[in-house]
Every structure is written in structure tokens, then in C-alpha cells.
Amino acid sequence: MSEIVFVNDNRITFQGSCSREEAAELHRALVCRLNELVERKAEQAELDLRQVNQIDACGCQLLALFLEDLRRHGITAAACHLGPELAGQISLLGFSETFSVLPPL
């Protein structure tokens, strides 16, 4: 179950699992965040994955598309705060480049 917490305006925090099962819900939340960021003319955004414990190919794709959409709107975006396990999984699935993973702030 993934839940989106609004901590910081430009930081999108994810929790729990980002998998196929949560895809519909995750998608809704992402669309909502996207519209909000675009409306606000934000310049950058961060996907804080610190509290994500699981991700699959479907979740990766969704986040990748989200990042892509942000960039299309001129918002610089990257994932950050990945734990080693999650980073390993993302890299195994081939998404580390797409996520342009940032070192923690």
C-alpha cells in the first residue's frame, strides 16, 4: 500500500510499496502532484524514496513516466534517498539512469 505524504512542496515522498498492485493508486496520486507542481510553476522536484521498501518494474515505469512528464513541463526532477536495497533493485531493473538518482541532500 503506498501512501503519499506532503512534507515539502517540491518533495514528493513515497512510502511502502510501489508495485503493480498499487499502480492505480500511485498513478492517481502522481497525476495530482504533477498538476499541482505544474500549476505552481515549480522549477524542481525530488522523489524521496527513503521510505519505499519495495518496487517492481511496473512501479519503476510509472515513476519514470512521472519524471519524464515533470521534465516535459520544465521541472528538473530526480529520485533521491534510495536505500542500498532499493537502489540495487532499480539498477537490476535497468532504471537507474532514467531516475537520474541524486545523492542525498
Place this chain on the structure above:
Amino acid sequence: MQTAHGSVEQETRLEGSEEYLTFTLGSESYGIDILKVQEIRGYDCVTRIANTPAFIKGVINLRGVIVPIVDLRIKFSVGEATYHEFTVVIIINVLGKVVGIVVDGVSDVVALPAQSIKPPPELGAALDTRYITGLGTLNDEMLILVDIEKLIGSEELQVVDHSTENIQKEVVNI
């Protein structure tokens, strides 16, 4: 680096014969291997360089490359070192260097059969025999064949820096 001798080089070479670019220095005719010639151009806009022998006229800009100009007429004390619109510079490409030489006039490109070339004499030409590879005959006239590579590379012409070469060798040996 340009290799602009295209058209001349491409001409078919006769079996067993070499092609030479002939030019005159004073009253003598000289020939150099056409393959060493990059191009022939007029003489102008030479930037003088201080503290060099008189036969080093200076450097020119050859399409962005800086090329030294050597006046062989001064070097070998033949002809008259005058510069006008007909003064010709032969651009030579040897030893990885591009060098321009000023001569009295460029005559022709000729093919000489190898067997018609005689060994160089001991004396006679303005040019030191060390740089002469042989003598050819052309229309009953003597043609002095010059080893242009040896001449350009020679210490007396001072085009190639022999002293820095030594320094580089030393560095390797340290």
C-alpha cells in the same frame, strides 16, 4: 595538414622512372621529387623572424598553418634575391614539416628514367654534393637532382631544430 599535390601526384608514372619538379637557381636547373612537393604559390606577406640567417625569410600563413620560408638563392649565393609578383615559392612536405623554398623559377614536371640518372660529381654545383642524388639530362641540359629531404633536415639550413631534439632525448633518459 593539406596534401594538395593531388593532380600532379595522380599522373601515371612510367615504369622505372621518377617524376621531378624542375626549377632554376641562377643558371642551373634543379629537380626534386614531385611527391615531396605540396604546392607552388606566389611570394607575399612574409613575417620576418629576428636573429635568423638571411636565407630564412620568415614565416607565412598557409591556410592557418605557419610555414617557414627559405630562400635557396641566398643560401647558395646564386641568382638575385629579388621579390616581385613572379617570385615563386615551392611548398615542400618532408620530415613531417611543411617548408616553403624560394627559387628563381619553376620550369616543369618531368619524368626521368632511372637508368638515365648519373651519380653526382664531386664538384661544380652551387649546392653541396651531400644533397645531390644524381644528375639527369633534359633536352641536352644538365638537371641536378636534389635530395630535398636531406637538405631541409640538414643542420646548415637550420629549419629543423637539432638542439631541442637533443633535449627531448635527455628527458626520456632521466
Place this chain on the structure above:
Amino acid sequence: MTTPNGEQDGIDLKRFNQVFFEECAENLAEMEQILIALGECEPDHEQLNAIFRAAHSIKGGAGIFGFDDMTVVTHVMESLLDLLRNHEIPFRPEMIDLFLEAGDAISMQLAGHREGKPVCQEAIGQVRAKLQQLAKPGANGSGALQPATEQALPRQDASPLPVRCRLTFSPDPEIFHRGIRIESIISELSELALEGEFHCRAYLAETPELEDLDPLRCVTRWEFTLASLAGREKLVEAFMFVAEEEQLQIEELPWQERRAEAAQDDGAPEAVAAAPPGRRAYDSNELATGAFGRRGAEAESSIRVNVGKVDQLVNQVGELLITQAMLAQTAAGLDPILHQALQRGLAQLERNTRDLQGSVMSIRLVPISMVFSRFPRLVRELAGKLGKQVEFRTTGEGTELDRGLIEKIADPLTHLVRNALDHGLETPQARFAHGKEPAGTLQLRASQVGGRIVIDVIDDGAGLNRGRILAKAQERGIPCSDSMTDDEVWQLIFVPGFSTAEEVTDVSGRGVGMDVVLKNVQSIGGRVQIASEAGMGSRFTISLPLTLAILEGLTVAVGGEKFIIPINVVIESLQPKPDQLKTVNGRQVVQVRGEYLPIIRLHRMFNLESQVTEPELGILVMVEGDGERGAILVDALLDEQQVVVKSIETNYRRVEGSAGATILGDGRVALILDLTELFLMHKKL
């Protein structure tokens, strides 16, 4: 063993040789770096893998390109490394040195192929024998000679050869809907691959608006690059029930085949030289980009370009700059009101040209780590030879400088490092006696300071010995006196033929030394400074211009010729009044704000005939360089502009007093003045 040299499947691979040479050199450097970093410590699994991969890539590449001799050492090395990886034999510290030696042997072979340098077969034989010796105990007889990778996985009867391939997987868009777990396919595939030989890259084939997206629709494509013993059938099996044939493409990357051939030391028949066509069930493109080595994935973000091409680009931008200057010069004579649009366009052109030039120049910049990385090993070996203990540190490795400078700074730096080790640092005993740590420190530090790159070689050794330098100078007949300042004394070591070593060692050599260092550094527009304190150590500082190719300069006219004075040495210019001109010791000087500066008549230096022979008729350009000041007499100041530095030496020799030449807007050549030399010439007059 006979192999068609550089030819495979009728494709001439010679043009790829260069790529192999470069990669091989990189692999060797990487291997050496790891080994040096290890010191005497046992490498961890990661490091062993990295060394193994380097050896393995070299061997593989050497195999494909037909440099079979290079596979010999790498092969045995690989075997030994593999035994280590699998803990079949224990690590021993001497292995590090042996691996380093092996690296040298391979370097020698590389140089043999690349530059036609002689290769000492005996040395190679020795290294090989030593490696085999170490591989023996603990290994089961001939086991050490088996191709390493075959041991890594259980052997199969068919004696499988590792296959290197790229799989492209374009799944059915419905795949997430169907509940298929792609992750497990990927992880299965990764397990089939050899360790460290699996790379996966996902990319989005289309990027629909997030809002309109069906979150379970798969738009991702995957690309896997892997080496595996499993054979393509096994690889395809991983995708069973998931992929239709057309969704999966396998390209076999060629090098494993030849690698295997090379591994069969006894000249097995050419049977495996080319894969049977039947094995290529899918599209197979062996010459696809990225097919060489493991650079496939990296190729996306960086490309390998021949330096010649970059230099060509730099030259062309230089030409453009000249053309632009020429246009500007022509347009300057036009009525600005009538040609407003033209002027605007030209201004824009100038900006664009400069931007372009900046970008192009930045391509040539490389980090100084390219030079620094050679030192850890040098220091380690030398310190061992000299019986000294050294802690070696480098900082600022990321400092970037022009590639041309990097190549030319390596020798002088090496010399300074050797000197510091040999003459600077004391033996542990001597250090101890002086109350210092037995281990000395040697630091290499690079940084950018203003428009220059500064490289320091710092040691905490004994420092330069003033007394000994003076005595030596006297002995050699070099003019000197006890009243000289320290700085002046230090300069004595740059005089040709000077050496202060008590005994000539094979480390610092004899005589030729600091003078050559200085000459080499000066030849690239650099300077060397020395700071030293007895008992505390010394610091040699090399400072270099950022780039050799472009220079901001002041154009001046002297007797019909033009010269460029680098703007960074110019303080000001003035028309002297008669009362400012004085004569000191028969030399004319100009008094500027209480300071007397020698007047350097440029026309005299360069033997030019000029109308302006006296300072009051012309202009004096005040300059400062190397802590010295002077006033250069010129006929007139022309303008200030960026010039492209061209070498005169390419086709001619060094010209005294000049640091190169440039081509002006009118197409003529102008010399760029070298202040240091000019001062020297002036003193000699």
C-alpha cells in the same frame, strides 16, 4: 598458433585496433591503480573482480584483434585471479608485485604492437612462469591452466564457451495486466550471467501524458548486455511464455568466440573461430556499436573521439575566429549608421564564435588525474629502492587542463617527484634523529588559481641545502656568491649541468635534470617556483596557462611588423616624457611612480628597422612577468583581441623571444612575445 591477423569473417578489423589499444591501456591503468591502492593488503572480492575484468577484457580484445601473444600472460593471470576469487588458493602479498609485473609485461606487448617497440620475450616468459608457479599449489594440477571462466561455473560436457550478447526485450504492452513479473525474469537472467557481466537498461519507448496513461500498460523496453556460459537457448528460455519471438532480439557480441579460441593454448583447429551460422537464430549484428568490450552502456553518455579530430575542430574554430576578426576589421571601416544591421550581425557572430570556442576548448580539457595516477606506483617502487618510507598524497586530481599540457607536464612532474624522493626526503633513521616521523610525506597538489593551473610537489624532507648548492655551483664554475638571497640560490639548480646529489643514483640520474625540467615547463608557457626551508621540506610549484590554444593579447606595431603581447603581463602603457627617461649603468630606464624599469626596444630585439628608435617617439608598454618588470618600446598600440596560438615549431624551430605565433585578421603572421625570454635576451644585449 595461426590466426588471420586482424581479420575475422572477412571484415578488416584493423581500424578497430586503435580502439583496442586505447581500451587495453585503460584497462591496464585501472588494474594498476587498484593494485597500487592495495599496497600489501588482500584485495576484497570487488577488487579482485575488477582486476579480473581488466585482465579478461584485455585477453578478449587481444584475441579478437589477433594479438595472440597478448593473451598468453593475461590468460595465466586470469587463471590465478580466478583461483583467488574462488578461495582455492590463499592470497599472498607478493602476488601484488607479480600482478604489477604482469601488467608491465602486457604494456610492453601493447607498446610492441602499437608503436613497434621491442618486446623482451624472456621477461614475458618469466612473468608467465611466475604466475603459473603461484597458481599451482592448491589447484588441481592442470586446473590453473584452464580458462578461468570455465571454472567459475560447473563444467558441462559440451565444454560451453561464454557467449557475450545483447538482448533487447520489447514486451507486450499488456504484460503488467497479465500479471507477469518481469522482475523475476530479469533476476533469473542476471543469475545466468557471469559475475559482473550483467547490465540492464530500461528505456521508455513512448512517453504518454501521465494523466492519460493506463498505469498497467507497459511502454518500457529493456536492453540486457551480458556474458554467460548458459548458451542462447537457456537465455531465451528465461523469457518463455513471456515473449513472442519478435519481442526478443539477441545480438551476439563477437569477442567471446575468439577469446575461447585463444584459450585453447595448443593451437586447436579453427573450428570455433566463427560461430556456426545456425546459432544465430535471431538478428545478429556483430559490428553494432558498442560491440567492443563492455562499453555498450557507457557509449550512450560519452563517445570516444580521436584526439586528431578534436584538434582539427580546435583549428577550425581558430580559423573561424580569424575570419571573424577579419570581418570585424573590414566592417570597422563602414558607416555604422548605414550598416547597422550588418554591425549587429557581426556582434552576434563574435559572441557565437566565442561561445563555440569555449565549448570546443572544453572538450580538450582532461583531469590531471591522468598524470597523477602514474605516481603512486612510481613512488612505491622508488621508495622501496631507496629504503625510504613515504606517505604519498594527491589532491585536486579533478583539476582540468588542456590535453596538450597534460602530455607535456608528465615528464617534468616525474622528475620533480623523483627528486623529492631521492634528495628531498631523508631515510627513516635520519628523520628519526631529527625528531621527525620516520615516514615522510610527499604531496602532489593541483588547483586552478585565476587563469593558471598550479601544481605543487611538496615534501617534508630536509629542504634544499644552501651551503651545498653554493659550493657545488662554485665547483662547477657557475657564477654565484654568498650574498645571494635564498631564492637566487635556489635558481642555481636550474643552471644546466647542476646536480647536488652526494652520489649519483640511478634514481635522479646525473646532471641533466632541473634545467631540462625548467625548459620543458617554459616551453608550454609555464613557470617553476621553489620554496624551501632547511629541515622542514621544500615545495616546487609549477604554474601553467589554462590552455595553450587561445590567448588574450595586445597587438602592437614595430617597424612594419605586428607583435602580440599577452594581456596578462601588461600593466599599462604610456608615452614617456623626456624627464622620465634616465640612464643607469649605461642602460636606459624609464621612471614610473618612483620605479625604474629597463626599456626593451623591440625593434632592436627583433632586428627590425623602425622610425621609432627613441622612447619619447613611441609608446612604452609596462609589463611584468616572473616577478620582473620592464617597459617594451613599440611604435604604436593597435588593438586588444583574442588570438589563436599557433606553433611555429610545427614546421620550423623555436624562435627566440616568442611563445608562438598567431594569424591576424589580415592573414599575416604575428609573433607572440614571451616575456621571460625577452628579459633574458635583453640582459644579453
